[in-house]
Amino acid sequence: MKSKSKGNHFNLRADAAKVLHQILEEGQSARECLPLAQLPHKEQDKAWLQEMVYGVLRNLPILQFWLRQLLDKPLKNRFKIVEQLIMLGFYQLAFSRVSQHAAVSETVAACQPLNTLAMKGLVNAILRTFLRDEMSQQGTPNKQIASGLPKWLYKKLEAEYKDVFIDLSTNMQLKAPIWLRVNTRKISHAQFAEELKKASIEFTDPIGHPEAFILLKGYDVTSLPGFDSGWFAVQDGAAQLAAHYLKPEQGESILDCCAAPGGKICHIIELEPNISKTVALEIDEKRALKIKENLVRLGHDADIVVGDASMPEKWWDGRLFDRVLLDAPCSATGIIRRHPDIKWLRKAKDIDVLVNLQKQILDAIWPLIKPGGTMLYVTCSILPEENHLQIRDFLSRTDNALIDKTFYNDSVDSPGKQILPGDQQMDGFYYARLLKSPK
Ligand SMILES: C[S@@+](CC[C@H](N)C(=O)[O-])C[C@H]1O[C@@H](n2cnc3c(N)ncnc32)[C@H](O)[C@@H]1O
Numbered sequence: 001m002k003s004k005s006k007g008n009h010f011n012l013r014a015d016a017a018k019v020l021h022q023i024l025e026e027g028q029s030a031r032e033c034l035p036l037a038q039l040p041h042k043e044q045d046k047a048w049l050q051e052m053v054y055g056v057l058r059n060l061p062i063l064q065f066w067l068r069q070l071l072d073k074p075l076k077n078r079f080k081i082v083e084q085l086i087m088l089g090f091y092q093l094a095f096s097r098v099s100q101h102a103a104v105s106e107t108v109a110a111c112q113p114l115n116t117l118a119m120k121g122l123v124n125a126i127l128r129t130f131l132r133d134e135m136s137q138q139g140t141p142n143k144q145i146a147s148g149l150p151k152w153l154y155k156k157l158e159a160e161y162k163d164v165f166i167d168l169s170t171n172m173q174l175k176a177p178i179w180l181r182v183n184t185r186k187i188s189h190a191q192f193a194e195e196l197k198k199a200s201i202e203f204t205d206p207i208g209h210p211e212a213f214i215l216l217k218g219y220d221v222t223s224l225p226g227f228d229s230g231w232f233a234v235q236d237g238a239a240q241l242a243a244h245y246l247k248p249e250q251g252e253s254i255l256d257c258c259a260a261p262g263g264k265i266c267h268i269i270e271l272e273p274n275i276s277k278t279v280a281l282e283i284d285e286k287r288a289l290k291i292k293e294n295l296v297r298l299g300h301d302a303d304i305v306v307g308d309a310s311m312p313e314k315w316w317d318g319r320l321f322d323r324v325l326l327d328a329p330c331s332a333t334g335i336i337r338r339h340p341d342i343k344w345l346r347k348a349k350d351i352d353v354l355v356n357l358q359k360q361i362l363d364a365i366w367p368l369i370k371p372g373g374t375m376l377y378v379t380c381s382i383l384p385e386e387n388h389l390q391i392r393d394f395l396s397r398t399d400n401a402l403i404d405k406t407f408y409n410d411s412v413d414s415p416g417k418q419i420l421p422g423d424q425q426m427d428g429f430y431y432a433r434l435l436k437s438p439k
Contacts, residue, residue, distance in 0.1 A: 009102070010109035012045055013088060016052045017114060020084040023057070023341050030054075030341040043220065056084075056091045057340035058173050061145040063087040066135055070126045075119075082119045085110055089127045094136035104128065148173045152348035153333065160384060164420070168382075171422030176338040178215040179206075179425075180224075181235040181263075183298050185270050192232065195225040206425065209237050211270070214425060230298040235263045236338070238419045238429035239380075242325060243267035245407070245431055246376045252322035253277040257309040257365050260287035262294040264327055264378075269300045278302040279321075281309055310360040312368055320370040328358045330379035330386050334428025337421050355385050362394050366401065372438040374404075379430045382420060387430035391415045394434075404433035 015037045022028040034053060038046040056063060067087055075083050085107060092103035104127045111120045130136070140146040144154040147169040158165045180203075182192045189211060196203055201224060202216035214237070221227060221234050242264045248254055252275055256265040259280035269278060280302045282288040288306050295302055307315030309326075331354055332342045362377070369375055379386050392415060395401055408417040408431070416432030 010106045011113050012041065012049055013052075013085065013107050013110035014113040015041075016049055016056075016088050017081050017085040017110060019049070019053050020056055020088065021081045023053075024060075024084065024344055025080060027345060029345060030057075030339065047218065052088060052091065052096075054175075054340050055095055056087055057344060058148055059091060059095060060087070060344065061148060061150075062094075062140055063090050065141060065145055066090050066130065069135070070129055079116055079119060081114055082111070082116050082123060085114065085116075086123055086126055089123065090130060090136075093127065093130060100131060104131070148343075150343055153343065153346075156348075156383065157333075161420075167422070168420055171420070172336050174337055174422070176236070176335075176421075176427065177425055178218070178221065179209075179235060179237050179240070180213045180215065180221075180232045181240050181267060182211045182213070182232050183230055183266075183270055184211060185273065186229065186299060187226065187231045192226070195231070199225050201225075206237060208424070209240055211267070212237055212240055228297075233263060233266060233294065233298060235267070236335075236427040237424065238334075238426035239263055240267065241419075241429070241431065242327065242376060242378055243271050245433060246323055246325055246374070248272035248275055248323060250274040251276050253279075253319070254323050254325070255279045255281065255321040255365075255368065256325040256327065257281045257361070258283075258327045258329060259304075260284060260291050262291035264325060265291070265302055266294055266298050266300055268325070269302065270298075277319075279305055281305045281307055281315070283308050310357065310364045312364055316368060320373070321368055322370055322373050324365055324369055324373070324375045325378065326361060326365055326375055327378045328361060328386075330354055330358065330381040331383055332380050334380040334382045334419075334421055334430075338427060351383065351385065355390060358386060358390055359393070362390075363398075366398060366436070369436050371400075371436055373436050375434040375436070377416075377430075377432045377434060380427060381430060382418065382428040387418060388414045388416050388432070391432040391434070400437040402435045402437060404435050407431075407433040 019033050019037045022033040023030055034050060038049055067083060089103060089107040092098040108120055108124045111117050111123060144151055147154050149169060161168050182189050203213045206212050206214055246268060248268050248271060254268060254275050259265050260282040265280045280291050282291060285306050288304055291304050305315050331346055331351055336342050377391060381387060395403060403415040416430055419426055419429045421428040
């Protein structure tokens, strides 16, 4: 149902509750279900819907704590969605600028489109008690709830990051800024800055990122100058380091073995126009289409191959590569501030599976590199087992692999570079530059 006027904003709340239910109860990712829920709404309402859903996901532990205090028994079956609706009400009252009156009345009214009219009285009573008892002013009951993290991840990160954990978890709860990468094959960084100024777009020019700008407001990027002409791509600052760290050179052959949606491979092509062969490998056929879409919009070309990086015998033509980017499937714990659903979709047991997959891909792809060639191993994770511990193990079992010591204070015990979410406004990423011995 559409939210056409101020009068029926309860539909928007109902849609937010449905998306939350799909993520929290059915395990769908926001990337799948949020765009579908946004489809019938106006631009402004689309943004509001995302803000509400992400806001609840960022603050879920405290919202759940309040819910447990005010609800006698958990709701079940078709009424479970009412729990999400109530938490959405708490979020509006405690964290947003929505007026108290609208937050209560429109949230209660959302019971109708959710077919849970029988719960109207309960939702109303709970939200009014929440306000009357000023529950949002009563402080957070413990550190895990304050961190906004699920228990397993809280324990892991607190143990690993000790002194910097508070700053880290605070940064993980903040909204990430929008970073752009200028497509320097189409327009220079300076010219694009002029275009942004002409369009009254507010931005900064971050140090150490020669192709980047950071937007100072939440603009709709498709309406920025030159979107259709491929003047820029949206890409976080930490992700923009990959192409620079890989250092592609003229005449080389390059493999990106986990390539979709293609952000890093496009940047690599932009930095070195004369690569002899560029292969973008991706296991997921649908996601491989995204690589094509991005290449076409930005005006680039690459060979897209659908295949499994852990089984090169099924797709590799036998010709060795000069450089390989391995942007490995990972926990994505470094990009939680951008995708807060990850906190609730990822489970502790997934980590071992991912670590094993990364290991398999590392071992399968390493033989595809020429003697003297380079691999850049990347994750958007902040967990040591996917990062420096993974690379330490790889180095110890692979005779012809060395860590590039010129790259970043690399040591045998803690190889690579870990960027934490919020460092210079970037997402959390890990990089290790591996060299294959010449013989
Ligand atoms: C971190 S994302 C890559 C992001 C991409 N490099 C970019 O910059 O846009 C990891 C990708 O690896 C893909 N993937 C996962 N397992 C894979 C495998 N065994 N072989 C190839 N691709 C895989 C996932 O579908 C996902 O698209």
